[in-house]
Amino acid sequence: MTTGNGSTTAQLITKHRPTLDRALDAIRTREFWTPHPEHPKAYGEGAPEEGKAAFDALRGSRFEVPGQPVSGEWTATEVSPYGLEMGISYPRTDEGAIDALLPVMSGGLPGWRQAGPEGRAAVCLEILARISARTHEFAQAVMHTSGQAFMMAFQAGGPHAQDRGMEAVAYAYAEQTRTPERAVWEKPQGKRDPLRVTKEFTAAGRGIALLIGCNTFPTWNGFPGFFASLATGNAVLVKPHPRAVLPLALTVRIAREVLAEAGFAADLVALAAEAEGDGIAKNLATRPEIKVIDYTGGSAFGEWLEANARQAQVHTEKSGVNTVLLDSTDDYAGMLSNLAFSLSLYSGQMCTTPQNLLIPAGGVATDAGHKSYDEVVADLGAAVSKLLGDDARANALLGAIVGDQVRERLESASSLGEVALPSRAVENPEFPDATVRTPAIVKLDAAKPEAEAGYLAECFGPVSFAVAVGSTEDALTLLRRTLREKGAMTVAAYTTSAEVERQVEEVCFDESAQLSLNLTGGVYVNQTAGFSDFHGSGGNPAANCTLCDGAFVAGRFRVVEVRRMAAS
Amino acid sequence: MTTGNGSTTAQLITKHRPTLDRALDAIRTREFWTPHPEHPKAYGEGAPEEGKAAFDALRGSRFEVPGQPVSGEWTATEVSPYGLEMGISYPRTDEGAIDALLPVMSGGLPGWRQAGPEGRAAVCLEILARISARTHEFAQAVMHTSGQAFMMAFQAGGPHAQDRGMEAVAYAYAEQTRTPERAVWEKPQGKRDPLRVTKEFTAAGRGIALLIGCNTFPTWNGFPGFFASLATGNAVLVKPHPRAVLPLALTVRIAREVLAEAGFAADLVALAAEAEGDGIAKNLATRPEIKVIDYTGGSAFGEWLEANARQAQVHTEKSGVNTVLLDSTDDYAGMLSNLAFSLSLYSGQMCTTPQNLLIPAGGVATDAGHKSYDEVVADLGAAVSKLLGDDARANALLGAIVGDQVRERLESASSLGEVALPSRAVENPEFPDATVRTPAIVKLDAAKPEAEAGYLAECFGPVSFAVAVGSTEDALTLLRRTLREKGAMTVAAYTTSAEVERQVEEVCFDESAQLSLNLTGGVYVNQTAGFSDFHGSGGNPAANCTLCDGAFVAGRFRVVEVRRMAAS
Structure with missing residues (x-):
């Protein structure tokens, strides 16, 4: 069992605990807060050029996911709305690759469970920190898959998406720690000795989560489900939209690196890329191993998921009429x-x-x-x-x-x-x-x-x-x-x-x-801020969940109680 | 709109806030606590006889639900497993009665929403207090519908069920108050004035909740969903098992009295009794007005609900193999x-x-x-x-x-x-x-x-x-x-x-x-304690929810945000 490197995890906790605490405070007060600068210049001199160069280096090449079981086939499906030649090939995930991949992903779960809520939060925040450091590269990736203008791709695809991911980590941590790790229950019995029971409570992920990405906001809409599932102890299989693979493929690779460095199974996070028309989401979504699904996209497939992926907790953002x-x-x-x-x-x-x-x-x-x-x-x-x-x-x-x-x-x-x-x-x-x-x-x-x-x-x-x-x-x-x-x-x-x-x-x-x-100034109805605004309500047909609240994370894990008689 | 009597609600808050705080503390520590005495003698001299007399007075009579729209027909379906003649008739809820009832129930929702989480919790705790005061009557009702022996009917049907109900109220209150009622969000804009937005957050119930009761533990299994739904701002339509109507019918009548006294619409809680074979649960469960369902019973109908009541949040406790x-x-x-x-x-x-x-x-x-x-x-x-x-x-x-x-x-x-x-x-x-x-x-x-x-x-x-x-x-x-x-x-x-x-x-x-x-003493695997033990996990086929956690209450309401520009 890959149970994590205790000292690495402890270092990550030391490094990220203040940020986690600040995020927990923000979701309680819902006042303005972000650790992710919004201005491109805040990322250091040379960062724009380096990000662009990193992006250009990926174009026209094979995007390897080292260590992940793959089929050996490659698929390139991205078309930049700006007409830039992409030509990035990803490992194509066919049925055979899925059959090989899912058990490997499940194999990492016990060790990830043992990391506990704080350890998992720290690993997630490290993943976010590394993503943040590469915001300019992500901006190019988002721009040339979604068609967003550069500044929007930078902000919404970078710091704002990272905010939403961190918000999900904070909610996940808060939800898992509402119940103490242990308790002693002592019930008076009149003149007799009290009954004493020790109780241990463990937050246990549901299994493998499936993230089905969208074309227009691959990171902003993808990070919340990704980090909510990972932070609550699940493995996450990322199935990007065929036209917007790169932003989530980068995310997967960074996550795998951090997990491995901290001594966890890299395969807790994996990429499922497909060729146009493969339609693997439908098959994946009803596999018994898939226990959690996050989906952003059209209503038809969202409703299909809600009706058919009955073995999973299904979170959908579909379409509505504003x-x-x-x-x-x-x-x-x-x-x-x-x-x-x-x-x-x-x-x-x-x-x-x-x-x-x-x-x-x-x-x-x-x-x-x-x-x-x-x-x-x-x-x-x-x-x-x-x-x-x-x-x-x-x-x-x-x-x-x-x-x-x-x-x-x-x-x-x-x-x-x-x-x-x-x-x-x-x-x-x-x-x-x-x-x-x-x-x-x-x-x-x-x-x-x-x-x-x-x-x-x-x-x-x-x-x-x-x-x-x-x-x-x-x-x-x-x-x-x-x-x-x-x-x-x-x-x-x-x-x-x-x-x-x-x-x-x-x-x-x-x-x-x-x-x-009565919005008249620089705040717009189509923008919401992580840690403060709710994105959707989860209570009307446009979406069955909101970003982000307790309900968004609460179903992704269960608390398993182990009780024993204690010496009285 | 029936918006509640402010002074009555305030009095109830004053009366019950300490209990609510104690319950909130208990679900955090999960140490032993209960405000509901387990011993029959704790309910005062004469209480057993009074409870028995109250129960006997109900037998052989019509159980009126004053004010609730009814069909005019009556139905008597209970058979005491002890052979005691029951003969209690309840208003039979046919399709016409449902059509008349649901809009009336919805009519009370805006006023109930305005009561806020604390006001609703106080009203729920008052309902529980009045149920507690009639524990001996409930014990008889549970005994002669479930077949439980007296002491178990008393304890599990009385104080333990009340614990589970109160626990749900505490979770509902905690969940609704994780987000503040209002916040001022102030985003720095470099040299320009900051953007300032005021945000109001309102916990809004989903609509009408349906409680489908069971035969063996009408109150213990019924109270959590009943109080979770009511405390989160929903109306609750109670559909008892035809063989175990009385415990929940008493609950409905008490709840209606308390609601009316506090100035809310009594029809926020209503009884749907049926004749044997009417099978109204199936029709009710798929009505668009029904947004939340709680069900305890066999797996077949539980799975049917999960598959078909797609418009609702469905909470099921089905069957399993222990x-x-x-x-x-x-x-x-x-x-x-x-x-x-x-x-x-x-x-x-x-x-x-x-x-x-x-x-x-x-x-x-x-x-x-x-x-x-x-x-x-x-x-x-x-x-x-x-x-x-x-x-x-x-x-x-x-x-x-x-x-x-x-x-x-x-x-x-x-x-x-x-x-x-x-x-x-x-x-x-x-x-x-x-x-x-x-x-x-x-x-x-x-x-x-x-x-x-x-x-x-x-x-x-x-x-x-x-x-x-x-x-x-x-x-x-x-x-x-x-x-x-x-x-x-x-x-x-x-x-x-x-x-x-x-x-x-x-x-x-x-x-x-x-x-x-290794349980060997006076703690048994088949017993769980409110405020401390989880009943089921919600993560295996026996049940899709647990009593009680955040997930059990989080889907019963949504937070609606209203934001406005603030003067900068």
């Missing part, structure tokens, strides 16, 4: 610029991007006077156009369209209603092959039944709907229906009325949706 | 008497009763010399016979057989193997119609394939199998297989070998089972 309710505002310009940014960021390719803007047909009251529905839509379009008027700035905000499906969806959006703001193709001088598009705004009239095909379906990408509703009351009704039937990762509302605020809140409480009110 | 591994002992007599008690208590009609006693065919080493397999089986049979030799004591331990299925299972057990200890019918002078049976022990040889039909199926009731295994190593292998395939609520082992102890522990860690080692 709503902004516009009732009134005392900062019309601030509202417009805030919304324009939210619609534009990463071309709306975020699960948190607003889709439906519910605007009373009779218009809204603003500090700039009453604005008709048409005026609001036109002004919002103008705000978007102004924000993205400069191509350099547009490229820096929009990034690239991640794939053909999104482009096709954008192109067919005009069939759904009158286009109030057409999408514009933007040239990217650095990457001429990148598909860069500004967001489109399409008008829909909620009074018309055919409009439902637009506003009651997720339209992932740079399309939003300006939905004319009869009144704010109608908007609340539609918001409730949308949340109940389609779910949402985010809800936003603009109102100067305390009563409307209360009503929107009640709908969000009833239907379990996260609400941002 | 194992005792006998390797060696330094207290042979103590082991035998401890096991004899465990096999006899409530005629083995506990989900925690040992079923398979794995004994090496070559015998075991003991402080009384080496004992062959046959000797161990004979000595255990003798210990049971001695324990139950006196009819009065036998009646006090065994209680009555709860129903025909258990009796038939016992009668057919002799077909499975050689009967080492035959079951004996015991006369009950007070209740001549009661079916009272001592436990049977049947020999099985693990080397024979046909023996699997015995030891790899749950045989609920007073039957256990003395399974001859080749060696302790074989026993460990069979234990692992049994846990993986059938699950278990309990595992026990007797050994003087530190190595065997370690091996049994490893199996239990790997397969997530709760282990008791």
Whole structure:
């Protein structure tokens, strides 16, 4: 049994315990905190160039995962949305490789269990520290798989993702240590001696966890499940999206190095790369050895997992329809610029991007006077156009369209209603092959039944709907229906009325949706901060879990009690 | 909206906060604690008679649930295992009644949400306090529905069940208050003003919870889910087992009284009684309004719920096969008497009763010399016979057989193997119609394939199998297989070998089972204590949850965040 190198683990605990304590404090107070600097310059002189060079060195080569049982076949499936030649081959995980791999992964579990919650947390934080040191390399990897613009790939794929991973480690540690390691239970028996029982409580992982990665946020959406499962004593098999393998493959390799250095089985973490069309996730997800699953992606496969992977704890982030309710505002310009940014960021390719803007047909009251529905839509379009008027700035905000499906969806959006703001193709001088598009705004009239095909379906990408509703009351009704039937990762509302605020809140409480009110400055509805904001609620059809809370980690392990009579 | 009477709720908080704090401390330390006295005399002079009189007054009458929407039909389905005439009619809940009831229940949710975690905990503790004050009445109700002997019905159905309910309230409170009610998030922006966001976090229940009660432990198994759901802001619809309605019907009526007095909607708790064969649980469980389910009972329906009630958080305690591994002992007599008690208590009609006693065919080493397999089986049979030799004591331990299925299972057990200890019918002078049976022990040889039909199926009731295994190593292998395939609520082992102890522990860690080692005194494998022991692990096929931990409560509510820009 690989039981870990006690002195190495002790050193890691000494090194990372203060950070863990600070993270535990942050999830309790939910005040701002991060140990991961957001600015690229904070990573040292030369770091950008070194990161880029490391990334370039990986391109056109075989990505080895030393020591992991492999099939001998290789697969290269990544296509940079920026048109950069990737050509990175990964070990292809076929059925035979899986059969060989899973028992080896399970073999590491007893030693990992013995490390205890603190030892596992320290190993996880060391993995995160090494990832953090390579943030520039990860930024390139995320940029050229997701199509995010560099700064977003750097921040969301780097420090923000690392925050989410560390947050999961903190929750995992807190959850596992709610029960003491041992207790003496002494029950009075009247005049007789008391009954005395010693009880030992061990947090035991469930087995092998499967992480099914996504194309758009491989690290940000992948790290929470990865670290939550690992920190609670599971092995983790990482199955990246075929178009976004590298960020998670790097993660796997770093994790294996840290585990081995600390004396644990490197195979506690393994990579399952596949060729396009292999579809190994479906087979893996129902294997009896797989006890925990984390998935980010479309609703159809997410619902399939929930229905079929019955042997596992299944955590899904699927798709939803995000709503902004516009009732009134005392900062019309601030509202417009805030919304324009939210619609534009990463071309709306975020699960948190607003889709439906519910605007009373009779218009809204603003500090700039009453604005008709048409005026609001036109002004919002103008705000978007102004924000993205400069191509350099547009490229820096929009990034690239991640794939053909999104482009096709954008192109067919005009069939759904009158286009109030057409999408514009933007040239990217650095990457001429990148598909860069500004967001489109399409008008829909909620009074018309055919409009439902637009506003009651997720339209992932740079399309939003300006939905004319009869009144704010109608908007609340539609918001409730949308949340109940389609779910949402985010809800936003603009109102100067305390009563409307209360009503929107009640709908969000009833239907379990996260609400941002009257955002006008530099905080956007589609962004959440680790240690403070909840990402999704886990209580509506968009996701069955939230990042991050007790429920996200509590099912990943069980507490096994061993009791013995004690001498009285 | 019924938003609660602030001053009443405040009074309840003042009254119960010290108890809540003590309970929170107990679940952290897991040391012995209970606020519910175990001795019948502790409830005051005259309490036994008053409880009995209250119970007798209910018999032969209609059990009204004042204010609850009902169908107008009545149903009486209870049959005392002691032969006492019950004749209690309950409002029959047909489809029409459900359609009327669910919206009314939902109507109370916003007010209940506003009460907050502390207010809800206080209301729940007041309900428990009133139940506690009527423990003698509950004891009669549990005795004459489950067939438990009086003392067990009193203790397990009274104080121990109340402990489990309070434990759930404590976990619910702790879980909901891990996130603060509000936070100010202030992110530095270099030379610019920091971003400041105020965040409010509200614990919001999921909706209506459904409690599906069981026949044998209506309160002990029912209270955890009932109070966990109520304390986390849900309404609770109680669907008792048709043979054990009264204990939960009393609970519903008390809860409604307390809720109404505190200014909340009484219909936050409601009773769904059915006629034999109505099978309303299946329809209720898949209604979209039902968001949480707690179920105790057979595996078939439990697995059906897990597969089909996809809209709900489903908590199940099903059936398993509990194992005792006998390797060696330094207290042979103590082991035998401890096991004899465990096999006899409530005629083995506990989900925690040992079923398979794995004994090496070559015998075991003991402080009384080496004992062959046959000797161990004979000595255990003798210990049971001695324990139950006196009819009065036998009646006090065994209680009555709860129903025909258990009796038939016992009668057919002799077909499975050689009967080492035959079951004996015991006369009950007070209740001549009661079916009272001592436990049977049947020999099985693990080397024979046909023996699997015995030891790899749950045989609920007073039957256990003395399974001859080749060696302790074989026993460990069979234990692992049994846990993986059938699950278990309990595992026990007797050994003087530190190595065997370690091996049994490893199996239990790997397969997530709760282990008791070398119990010889007054602590029994089939008993667990609230606030200290975990009941089941939630990690093997016997149950998907444990009583009680964070996971048991964490999915019953979601935290809804509302964020606003703050003045900088």
